[in-house]
Amino acid sequence: MSAFKDLLTKRRSHYAIGANTDVTASDVTAALNEVIPTVPSAFNSQGVRVVVVSGEKNQQLWDLIKGVQTEVLDAGTLNYMKPIMDGAREAVGTILFFEDRDAVEAGIPGNPERRSVYKNHESANAQLTAWLVLTELGLGANLQHFNIGYEQGFDAAIRELLDLPEAWELVAEMPFGSIEAPAADKESIAVSELVTER
Numbered sequence: 001m002s003a004f005k006d007l008l009t010k011r012r013s014h015y016a017i018g019a020n021t022d023v024t025a026s027d028v029t030a031a032l033n034e035v036i037p038t039v040p041s042a043f044n045s046q047g048v049r050v051v052v053v054s055g056e057k058n059q060q061l062w063d064l065i066k067g068v069q070t071e072v073l074d075a076g077t078l079n080y081m082k083p084i085m086d087g088a089r090e091a092v093g094t095i096l097f098f099e100d101r102d103a104v105e106a107g108i109p110g111n112p113e114r115r116s117v118y119k120n121h122e123s124a125n126a127q128l129t130a131w132l133v134l135t136e137l138g139l140g141a142n143l144q145h146f147n148i149g150y151e152q153g154f155d156a157a158i159r160e161l162l163d164l165p166e167a168w169e170l171v172a173e174m175p176f177g178s179i180e181a182p183a184a185d186k187e188s189i190a191v192s193e194l195v196t197e198r
Contacts, residue, residue: 007132014141015142017180023139038129045122048126049168057161066085093175097130098170099123100168138179140179
């Protein structure tokens with residue numbers, strides 16, 4: 001099995017994560033510095049922005065997220081998501097994925113709908129890349145989409161907390177830390193339904 005395939009296979013959604021590891025947020029940042037510049041983007045627009053948050057800032061981040069989600073989620077969904085948010089708060093840190101709206105606007109020709117598709121593709125590429133980095137470092141992670149909504153202002157408080165530019169639009173959060181419990185089993189459909197040749 002190739003190293004790349006091995007990483008893809010090991011990469012799972014780990015919701016029980018903690019801080020019981022010698023790997024630091026700075027180690028994660030250093031590893032991301034090596035690979036995020038290689039992430040492809042439409043027209044080389046390079047709109048992805050990645051922020052690694054740890055320590056007290058990470059706790060403040062998830063307190064903020066939980067506060068907003070308490071107001072917008074129904075009771076059942078909130079009860080389901082609370083353990084994930086609480087676990088993220090106590091983990092080593094969180095990778096935040098943003099898209100620089102100014103870079104997207106300036107770098108991708110066409111209409112807003114096309115720009116939206118392309119920027120989402122770039123962010124997805126960055127998210128998988130980061131997840132594989134965390135897997136290689138022996139860390140667990142999961143991908144969340146809390147406080148998403150630039151036009152509604154849901155992510156404005158996060159930009160304020162972290163002193164980030166107004167043009168940065170939050171796309172996703174990836175809390176990471178030590179793996180405290182195995183990932184849940186998952187079902188996969190037949191590969192013949194996923195990949196075909198004509």
